Structures are given as structure tokens and as C-alpha cells.
Amino acid sequence: MSGRAQTLRWRITRGLILFQIVAFVVLSVIMLGLVFHASFSGVIVSGEAGRAVAASIVRNDDGALVVRPTESLQAIREASPAFWFIVEAEDGARAMSGAPPAFALNMIDDAPRLKAMDMRSAKDDPSLTAKFERRSGPAGELVLLVGGGAFISDFKATLLLALMVIVVPVTVLILLTLAIVPAFVRRSLASILDVSRQVAQIDYDSRGRQLPSNDLPDEIVPIIEGMNEALSRLDAGIEATEQFFMNAAHELRTPIAIAQLRIDALPDGPDRDNLRQIIRRLSAMAHQLLEIERFRQGSLTHDRLDLGEILSGVVADLAPYAVARGYDLSLDKPEQPVRITGDRESLDRMIINVLQNAVQHGDGRGTIAVRLYPSGIIEVQDEGPGIPLEDRSHVFEPFYRRNPHGAGAGLGLKMVRDIAQAHGGDVAIVDGSFGATFRIRLPVQHGQSTP
Incomplete structure (x- = not known):
């Protein structure tokens, strides 16, 4: 079985069949003893x-x-x-x-x-x-x-008797075991299979989750209780770690601000520029860590929103930032509202992060195009070098940066994915004619037109 242990139902079935075979052999030996003890010269009427x-x-x-x-x-x-x-x-x-x-x-x-x-x-x-x-x-x-x-010998009569009272019943019993026991055991273990499905769904965002121990066999309950205790310890450890990062990010803001003032007071030159870049990176990381933790700890509102209005506001706010770095910023949206249910602050942050990513990696030229479709799809496309296929599966991971020397902290796109998924959507990088294209898909309200 390719090195994999057999399932419990087949272990039980195999054990039962082995027991039946042993019983069959023992009875056969006894019957053969009776056969050889019988008179081979004797006969009876068949x-x-x-x-x-x-x-x-x-x-x-x-x-x-x-x-x-x-x-x-x-x-x-x-x-x-x-x-x-x-x-x-x-x-x-x-x-x-x-x-x-x-x-x-x-x-x-x-x-x-x-x-x-x-x-x-x-x-x-x-x-x-x-x-x-x-x-x-x-x-x-x-x-x-x-x-x-119409005589038959004692020997043949005994063999026929053995066939009727041992071979046939044992064969039927083995066949019934193969047919019934696996299904019976599987049904008996249905609660265990349900728990295993729940275990498969546990991930980083499943904190506070406990596995049910009701309707389980007594032999399995200690294992589930041990797993629940382990999950509780993991929850506590993760909570302490995240709280540490949040506190650290808070504490870092003051020394970062002081360092920024000291660097601004330095004479112009390459050293001051390098230090400014380092401080910007530290400041961005501390800010994004705080944003991620606030998003995780906060509860999303479920307001009725217009995606077009959200995009218009974010594009207007970021236009001076993009233009100052050499880009044109465009927005193409439907005339009719694209209604969704969601949290306005989180959605603002999601769009801001995607646009900031385009500004940072678009080579400081061309147009950053923002497109909204009636189906709830948002696309942000730049005219930069694009993202290689081998990197696309990693860009949404925390602290991943395509350019280790860039200003980003590697947390912005992770937050984009988390916010999209929290609203029942997703985000992906799709092929375009040039540059990089991020496609965010959000569920529109019922009755909203789709392309």
C-alpha cells in the first residue's frame, strides 16, 4: 500500500478473516482425524x-x-x-x-x-x-x-459431511465478512471521519477552534482531548506572538520618528539618502504590522457600498502620490453603481495597498490603470516589468519582496489577500499585454448585473 498503513476497517476485517481461517483449519484437522479414524472399508447407502x-x-x-x-x-x-x-x-x-x-x-x-x-x-x-x-x-x-x-464409503461420506458443516459455512462467513464488516466499521467510525474532516480544515485563521469528542469511541476521546489541549496552547502562543509584534510596532514608531528627525538634520549626501530609505522601510513595516493586527482583531462591518465610489475616492487621494513619482493614474468604471456588502475602511486599505504596490514596482513611468467591472472585478495594471510566473505564488506571502532593496515591507499584498477573502472574494495576478495586472474579485449584491 505504498508504505501507508491500512485503514482501520480493513485491519478489523483482515483480523476477522484470519480468525475464521484459523478456526477453519482447526476444524478441518479435527474432521480429518475423524476421517482417518473411520473404517475405510465401511460403506453406507448414499x-x-x-x-x-x-x-x-x-x-x-x-x-x-x-x-x-x-x-x-x-x-x-x-x-x-x-x-x-x-x-x-x-x-x-x-x-x-x-x-x-x-x-x-x-x-x-x-x-x-x-x-x-x-x-x-x-x-x-x-x-x-x-x-x-x-x-x-x-x-x-x-x-x-x-x-x-448405491453405496458410498465412510471416507467419502465424512468428507461430504465436512464440506457441508465446515467448508461451505466458513466460506459463506468469510464472504459475508468481506461484504458487511467494512461497511459496518465505516458507519461506526463516521464520527471519526467527521472529526478528520474538521482537522483538515484547521489553519492559521481557525484559532479558538476545538474538535468535538461526542459520539466518538472511548478509545479515541483521549486523543481528541489531547489535540484540543494542543490547539489551545497553539492559540495562546500565536496570540502572544501577535501581541508582541503589535506592541513592538507601537514601540518602534517613536524611535523611528526620532531617527527620521536626526537623519533630516544631516548634511545632504548618499549616506543620508540611504538612511532615509532604511527609515522609510522600517516605518512602512511598523505601519503595516499595525494595520494587519488591527484588521485581524477588528470585526468587519457589513455596509451596503458602491465599489465605484470607493475607487474614485482612493484614486483621487493617491493621484498626487502617483504623479509625483512619474505615473499617470486612470480610472475606468461603469456608470451604474456596483453594489457590494462590506467594510469601507478595509476595502479602502485593500485598494491603497494594490496601488502603492504598482507605484513601487512600475519603474516610475507609464500609466497605472484601474478598471472596475459590473461583476465586481477590480483590475490594477501598471506598465512596469511585470511579475515572473515563478514569483506569482509568493507575492501574497508575508514579508516576501521581489526586490530585497526596495522600500516595501512585504506585507501590503498579504493584507490585500486577507481583506478580499474576508469579503468572500479573492485576488490573483493575471496575464496582460504588458506590466503586472492584479485582479480582485468581490461578490456583488444579488440583482447586480454581470458581464
């Missing part, structure tokens, strides 16, 4: 003889029993010329064939007191070996006494 006789007995028009040999009875007679039988119906009518010994006539008179019997000859006289039994046939319920032929 059950087939009684079936053949019962099928050959019919009634004539007068209601008397007559013999109409079937092919089976005819074959027995040809193989055993000394074969004989006596038949008696419930109304006392009798039929006879061959030369029954004297004891057979006396025994048939005692038929009401007998059910079944095998008789063996004490001497080497096959005519005395007989079988008494009751069977149904065309003539109704019959008592039969047959003998003198």
Missing part, C-alpha cells in the same frame, strides 16, 4: 438413493403407489443389481422393488416410530446395508427403506 426412489414413486388412477423409474433410479439399478427398496405412504399404501431382506418388512411396519436410520451389515452381505428416511415426492410424504446398493 442420500441420492432415497431422492431417486422418492422421485420415482407416483400414484395410478386407483390411488395405488407404482414405480416409474427416473433416470437416476435406473442408473442405480444398473450399477447395483441387488438394490432394493420399500416405500409406504401416509395412507398405508406401499410399493416395493428388488428383494428386500426379511428385517426390512418388519421395520417398515414400525415406520411411524422411526425418523431416520443408517444400517450396516455385520457380515459381508451388502443386501443388509440399508437406510431408513422420510422424503417427499410426487406421491406425497413417504417413508423409505432402501438398501443393497
Whole structure:
């Protein structure tokens, strides 16, 4: 199984089948002991003889029993010329064939007191070996006494008995085990499968989540309780870590501001420019850490908003910033409102971060185009070098920067993704004719037109 442990239901099934096979072997050994203990020279009348006789007995028009040999009875007679039988119906009518010994006539008179019997000859006289039994046939319920032929050895009889009482039942039991036990175990473990699905859904944003332990087998409950305790410890550790970063970001703002003042007082030159770039990066990182933590700890509002209005406001606010760095900034939006439900402050921050990213990585030239579609899709495209395919899966990770020497902290696009997903949407980098194109998809309100 490629190094993977078998499922519990197949382990249980395999164990049950192994037990049944062992039981089968033990019973077979016992039966074989009985076979070898039996007299190999002994014989008994086979059950087939009684079936053949019962099928050959019919009634004539007068209601008397007559013999109409079937092919089976005819074959027995040809193989055993000394074969004989006596038949008696419930109304006392009798039929006879061959030369029954004297004891057979006396025994048939005692038929009401007998059910079944095998008789063996004490001497080497096959005519005395007989079988008494009751069977149904065309003539109704019959008592039969047959003998003198249709013999089978004790050895074969014992093997047939073993087949009927051991091999067939055990085979049927194994097949039933294969068919029923896996489904039964799977149903019994349904609660465990449900817990495993919940475990698969746990991620960084699932803090405070606990796994249910009700309806679980007693053997599994300690494992789930241990996992819940571990989750609680992880929650506490993550909470402490995030609180530390938030406090650190707060504390850094004052020394960063002081450092900025000191650097501004330095004489112009390459050293002051380098220090300013470092301070800008530290300031951006501290600010974005605070923004991310505030977003995580805050609760989103669910206001009815117009995406076009939000974009217009953000583009107007950032236009001087973009123009000062060599860009033109354009906005293309529908005339009709594009209605969504969301948090205005978070959505503002999402658009600002995407536009700031375009300004930082657009090579300081060309147009940054912002497009809004009636379906709730926002596209921001620059005319810079674009983003290589191998980097696209990483740009939304925290602290990832394509240019290690740039001013960004590597947190802005992570926040864009978090805000989009918190509103039921997503963000992706798509191929365009030039530059980099970020596509944000947000769910519009019901009734909003789509392209």
C-alpha cells in the first residue's frame, strides 16, 4: 500500500478473516482425524438413493403407489443389481422393488416410530446395508427403506459431511465478512471521519477552534482531548506572538520618528539618502504590522457600498502620490453603481495597498490603470516589468519582496489577500499585454448585473 498503513476497517476485517481461517483449519484437522479414524472399508447407502426412489414413486388412477423409474433410479439399478427398496405412504399404501431382506418388512411396519436410520451389515452381505428416511415426492410424504446398493464409503461420506458443516459455512462467513464488516466499521467510525474532516480544515485563521469528542469511541476521546489541549496552547502562543509584534510596532514608531528627525538634520549626501530609505522601510513595516493586527482583531462591518465610489475616492487621494513619482493614474468604471456588502475602511486599505504596490514596482513611468467591472472585478495594471510566473505564488506571502532593496515591507499584498477573502472574494495576478495586472474579485449584491 505504498508504505501507508491500512485503514482501520480493513485491519478489523483482515483480523476477522484470519480468525475464521484459523478456526477453519482447526476444524478441518479435527474432521480429518475423524476421517482417518473411520473404517475405510465401511460403506453406507448414499442420500441420492432415497431422492431417486422418492422421485420415482407416483400414484395410478386407483390411488395405488407404482414405480416409474427416473433416470437416476435406473442408473442405480444398473450399477447395483441387488438394490432394493420399500416405500409406504401416509395412507398405508406401499410399493416395493428388488428383494428386500426379511428385517426390512418388519421395520417398515414400525415406520411411524422411526425418523431416520443408517444400517450396516455385520457380515459381508451388502443386501443388509440399508437406510431408513422420510422424503417427499410426487406421491406425497413417504417413508423409505432402501438398501443393497448405491453405496458410498465412510471416507467419502465424512468428507461430504465436512464440506457441508465446515467448508461451505466458513466460506459463506468469510464472504459475508468481506461484504458487511467494512461497511459496518465505516458507519461506526463516521464520527471519526467527521472529526478528520474538521482537522483538515484547521489553519492559521481557525484559532479558538476545538474538535468535538461526542459520539466518538472511548478509545479515541483521549486523543481528541489531547489535540484540543494542543490547539489551545497553539492559540495562546500565536496570540502572544501577535501581541508582541503589535506592541513592538507601537514601540518602534517613536524611535523611528526620532531617527527620521536626526537623519533630516544631516548634511545632504548618499549616506543620508540611504538612511532615509532604511527609515522609510522600517516605518512602512511598523505601519503595516499595525494595520494587519488591527484588521485581524477588528470585526468587519457589513455596509451596503458602491465599489465605484470607493475607487474614485482612493484614486483621487493617491493621484498626487502617483504623479509625483512619474505615473499617470486612470480610472475606468461603469456608470451604474456596483453594489457590494462590506467594510469601507478595509476595502479602502485593500485598494491603497494594490496601488502603492504598482507605484513601487512600475519603474516610475507609464500609466497605472484601474478598471472596475459590473461583476465586481477590480483590475490594477501598471506598465512596469511585470511579475515572473515563478514569483506569482509568493507575492501574497508575508514579508516576501521581489526586490530585497526596495522600500516595501512585504506585507501590503498579504493584507490585500486577507481583506478580499474576508469579503468572500479573492485576488490573483493575471496575464496582460504588458506590466503586472492584479485582479480582485468581490461578490456583488444579488440583482447586480454581470458581464
